[in-house]
Amino acid sequence: MTREEFTAIYRRIVPEHAYREVNGVGIYTIPAFSAYPKIDHGFSARTGGVSEGCFSSLNLSFTRPEQRENVMENYRIFCNAAKIPLDSMVMDTYEHGTTVLCVNRFDCRRGYDRPSLPYCDGLVTDDPEVTLITGHADCMAFYFYDPVKQSIGLCHAGWRGALNRIGCEVVRTLESACGSDPKDIVCGVGPSICPKCFEVGDDVAESFETAFPQCDLRGVNAKGKATVDLWQVAAAQFLECGIVPEHIHLMGVCTFEDERLFSHRRDKGRTGGMAAFLRLLPEQRNRKDS
Secondary structure, eight states, X not given: OOHHHXXXXXXXXXXXXXXXXXXXEEEEEOHHHHTOTTEEEEEEOSOSSSOOGGGOSOOOOTTSSSOHHHHHHHHHHHHHHHTOOGGGEEEOOOOXXXXXXXXXXXXXXXXTTBOOOSSOSEEEEOOTTOEEEEEESSSEEEEEEETTTTEEXXXXXOHHHHHTTHHHHHHHHHHHHHXXXXXXOEEEEOSBOOTTTOEEOHHXXXXXXXXXXXXXXXXXXXXXXXEEOHHHHHHHHHHHTTOOGGGEEEOOOBTTTOTTSXXXXXXTTOOOOEEEEEEEOSSOOOOOOO
């Protein structure tokens, strides 16, 4: 695909998100995903939990120096607000790589009160008893749903994972494990650091330019430092693996700029973590985001 062709497609992708609060817990969603009655999804804000200080208040990361019981209580609060069965969750063990695992109901509670999964940044399932969970604090969440095969995928896409096309790896896993056709898959990108806020070294910017020559993704900020547009990177790899343009959706919410969200970069590492979730619903239900 030429740069002109990609640019024309990317310009037609209009970022859109919805936000609601339930008992003080904020949840971001992708309207296009909310239109499907057989799935539920979302991305947590930082509000409504029990954590204090720089983790205030809904810290959902076990890797921060905080008491585990506080994080588990935050998950109980979040699951109640998002109507997620607490015992259905399976969490990634992100290492900023491209490993994707297929999980089922026998993996439920892995990463919570059961031993964590092997290192992975992506999860795939066709089991409606499972809620996929990935952790974030600036890195992208990629959501995937195949309404034909009723299968889903969710991944943590840090810049290294995005550079190495973890999105394509999730699609390949959906193909091999669930029989998905990429043309049927709907995908989305959750809140993450935006193009103008993602400052990088010249070497990183050059790596992205080499890997994604179809994208005009390099910029310069007010300090004269290089920036990279990870949202273009996401769209480019979705298109590469066969997802059709009209099935690509971006929330367009920046974790660095939106103070309702934790941001590792903005808060210089002294911050909590958020969670993306995606699950198949055992029974159809219609839901309208407010």
